Amino acid sequence: xxxxxxxxxxxxxxxxxxxxxxxxxxxxxxxxxxxxxxxxxxxxxxxxxxxxxxxxxxxxxxxxxxxxxxxxxxxxxxxxxxxxxxxxxxxxxxxxxxxxxxxxxxxxxxxxxxxxxxxxxxxxxxxxxxxxxxxxxxxxxxxxxxxxxxxxxxxxxxxxxxxxxxxxxxxxxxxxxxxxxxxxxxxxxxxxxxxxxxxxxxxxxxxxxxxxxxxxxxxxxxxxxxxxxxxxxxxxxxxxxxxxxxxxxxxxxxxxxxxxxxxxxxxxxxxxxxxxxxxxxxxxxxxxxxxxxxxxxxxxxxxxxxxxxxxxxxxxxxxxxxxxxxxxxxxxxxxxxxxxxxxxxxxxxxxxxxxxxxxxxxxxxxxxxxxxxxxxxxxxxxxxxxxxxxxxxxxxxxxxxxxxxxxxxxxxxxxxxxxxxxxxxxxxxxxxxxxxxxxxxxxxxxxxxxxxxxxxxxxxxxxxxxxxxxxxxxxxx
Amino acid sequence: xxxxxxxxxxxxxxxxxxxxxxxxxxxxxxxxxxxxxxxxxxxxxxxxxxxxxxxxxxxxxxxxxxxxxxxxxxxxxxxxxxxxxxxxxxxxxxxxxx
Numbered sequence: 190x191x192x193x194x195x196x197x198x199x200x201x202x203x204x205x206x207x208x209x210x211x212x213x214x215x216x217x218x219x220x221x222x223x224x225x226x227x228x229x230x231x232x233x234x235x236x237x238x239x240x241x242x243x244x245x246x247x248x249x250x251x252x253x254x255x256x257x258x259x260x261x262x263x264x265x266x267x268x269x270x271x272x273x274x275x276x277x278x279x280x281x282x283x284x285x286x287x288x289x290x291x292x293x294x295x296x297x298x299x300x301x302x303x304x305x306x307x308x309x310x311x312x313x314x315x316x317x318x319x320x321x322x323x324x325x326x327x328x329x330x331x332x333x334x335x336x337x338x339x340x341x342x343x344x345x346x347x348x349x350x351x352x353x354x355x356x357x358x359x360x361x362x363x364x365x366x367x368x369x370x371x372x373x374x375x376x377x378x379x380x381x382x383x384x385x386x387x388x389x390x391x392x393x394x395x396x397x398x399x400x401x402x403x404x405x406x407x408x409x410x411x412x413x414x415x416x417x418x419x420x421x422x423x424x425x426x427x428x429x430x431x432x433x434x435x436x437x438x439x440x441x442x443x444x445x446x447x448x449x450x451x452x453x454x455x456x457x458x459x460x461x462x463x464x465x466x467x468x469x470x471x472x473x474x475x476x477x478x479x480x481x482x483x484x485x486x487x488x489x490x491x492x493x494x495x496x497x498x499x500x501x502x503x504x505x506x507x508x509x510x511x512x513x514x515x516x517x518x519x520x521x522x523x524x525x526x527x528x529x530x531x532x533x534x535x536x537x538x539x540x541x542x543x544x545x546x547x548x549x550x551x552x553x554x555x556x557x558x559x560x561x562x563x564x565x566x567x568x569x570x571x572x573x574x575x576x577x578x579x580x581x582x583x584x585x586x587x588x589x590x591x592x593x594x595x596x597x598x599x600x601x602x603x604x605x606x607x608x609x610x611x612x613x614x615x616x617x618x619x620x621x622x623x624x625x626x627x628x629x630x631x632x633x634x635x636x637x638x639x640x641x642x643x644x645x646x647x648x649x650x651x652x653x654x655x656x657x658x659x660x661x662x663x664x665x666x
Numbered sequence: 667x668x669x670x671x672x673x674x675x676x677x678x679x680x681x682x683x684x685x686x687x688x689x690x691x692x693x694x695x696x697x698x699x700x701x702x703x704x705x706x707x708x709x710x711x712x713x714x715x716x717x718x719x720x721x722x723x724x725x726x727x728x729x730x731x732x733x734x735x736x737x738x739x740x741x742x743x744x745x746x747x748x749x750x751x752x753x754x755x756x757x758x759x760x761x762x763x764x
Contacts, residue, residue: 293743387721400717429725493703504680511681513758518749524759525681533683541682545673546696548680558707565711568718603695604702620719648721 195224195356200265200413203359207253207264214249214264218242218308221266225310225357233332234342234351236271237279238311245308252306261420263306268349268358271312272319272395273404275299282395283327284317286535287516296393297428298362298404298421305420310358313348317537318507319369319397321345322609325600326539334376337636340593343373346407350377353407360417361407366397367495368589368613370405371625375588375641378627380414380658381407383613385649386620387432389418390425398502401495401617411626411658418651438652439582445473445480445644445657446581450488451612458590462640465629466587469642469661473585476660480585483577487570488615494570495614496607497550497563503540504547510535542603567618574619578647583657585644586612588625592638616645624654627665668693668700 206212222242229235239245249264269275272282274292276299281287295303302309316326324332324347332347334340335355342351346363350373353361363370365383374381382405389404396402406417424433447470452458458466470480512518512531519530536544550559577584589609599606616623622645629640642661646653670689673696677684684692731737741754750757 289749290747293740293747386719426727430722432721487709490706490709493706496699496703497706508680512749513756514744515747515749521759524761527759528681529683532681536682541684542692542695544680544682545676545692546699548676549668549672549696549700552676552679559703561716562706562709562711564716565714566706566709568714568716569709569711571717571719604698607699607702648719 193220195220197409198356198359199409200262200359200416203265204259204263207249208259210253214246214253214308215243217264218246218266218310221310221356221358224355228355228357231333231338232335232351232355233330234313234348234355234357235268235311236281236283236314236329236348239278239309242266242308242310249306249308260304260306261416262302264308265306266308266310266359267302268311268313268352268361269299269309270315270346270349270361270363272315272364273299273362274393275309275312278312280312280395282318283315283329284535284537284540285328285517286510286531287395288328290516294393297390297425299393301421313346313352313361315348316345317540318395318503319345319364319366320503320539320543322368322372322606323599324348325596326537328537331596334593336378336638337593337634340595340638341376343376343589343593345369347373349407350374350379350381353377353379353409359409360413362404362421363407364394364397364402364404365617366401367499367617368610370407371588371613371623371641371643372609374407374625375627375639376593378639379407379409380411380627380662381405381625382414382418382651382654383616383623384418384422384651385622387430388422388622388649388651390423390428390431392425392427396506398499399506400502401499403617411624411655411662414624415655434649436652437650443478443582443653443657444580445470445478446483446577446584447480448483448485448488448577448584448586450485451586452590453482457611458587459592459631461629461631462587462590462592465631465640466585466642469628470585472661472664473657478657481581483580483584485573485577487566487573490566490570491615491618492607492611494563494567494618495610497559498567498618500543500547501550501560502547503543504551507536507540507544539603571619574621582650583644583646583653585642588612588641588643592631592633592640612643621648622646622651622654624658626658626661628661630666668697
């Protein structure tokens, strides 16, 4: 077996090697586990590496030996964010309150991956309950950016992004509530997709904000991202928001919108991020796409909307962690004290902050002013996108206003941290699909860091994202 | 303005203990976020109702029973997650004082 550069190894390459019998599935898994042994101590991408990974690969080898038709992701080693249940494994959402929890069933996406032949290498680090943009909120220490370990990998799916970026997994799953797949993908130089709301089942995903959450893939390239998405998407009885749908694709040459409110005329991002954005626009034009400037006037409400709707849903969803049915439990003199002690000791600072904020927003006397108003603005916000998608087939924006930032830079200041999501939250609020593709580099303190651009498309038009994304990734350097 | 007293009240509603030292900082943080979202109050919403995605509809299913064996297995698995259990039940402290 020749030496393989895991940083440039794709699902297609792995399939070819496995099907051509140049490598066994156990050897493939072994390459990744030895890379994990080498790198994980430094980067902290995995919270746990599964000891049975090679046993899982055995099944693939047996099938191949029998000459069975290979399944869609036969033998492909995955990193799974620690908020998706894998039966019999710990799932903690990087929180102390779930540290002792062992999943009693498979999440729908895990079942789908399993049926497609995927191998699970381990569970990856994240911001606690997916609340954050840096993985600094993990109860088990931050994950580090492989390009510069003094910088954050982004978050909340930072562990999965780093695992893919550093050759510790061939692909990963993340979840995206306000940018938690796309922002770390951008910071770590990998591709990340947030699918349409309703495209992928959340059954078995530990919920953060249910009207925004969506599971999606992180991978080395657009084709890999697509291959994973095709496996995990589809209707599931256990998530009533899911629908089955035929792929939608516009017939003619694509028109790409450049939204003015994303900093076209003012200074809301680093200069090299803006250059990369404009370069991406030019690249698409050179490849025959038409681009045009469009306007989304409700954009300025995106972050305020997000920071009302999200904590409101967080406070409801996290009410279930009570020290009674699962997870951490602290003794108290009565039931109330058990609740209070378990929750106080189990939740970290950001979770507590958001629970209290959501409780405030939903409390009598404030509900109409905050939550009800936000719901109405959100309806208008969605109409902006409905209108603009009559003019254009997709939108092109930067993914994040900057490359990866240093540890601690935004940690003590929630509002500053939240601003990191300025370009990504809109897709969650509108329920549309969005893809981050590596594009260009930015130098900070002498280190060359990856930058990313984001494509957004109408509901269920993921294929448009893959088409345009594939062109952009060809020019990523 | 969010006061320390407000934080105490919210903490009680949310079943979270907040230390004296934390109260001040939490009040400031919540205040900062609420100041940040204030612009929403001025947004024009016309006669808009709540958010709704066109492709979503309420779906009902039969209230069907699983087969006994599968159900017994699931019950056991779910019970096994509970920190304190006894004879097939989740055990909790007294709700009311004796």
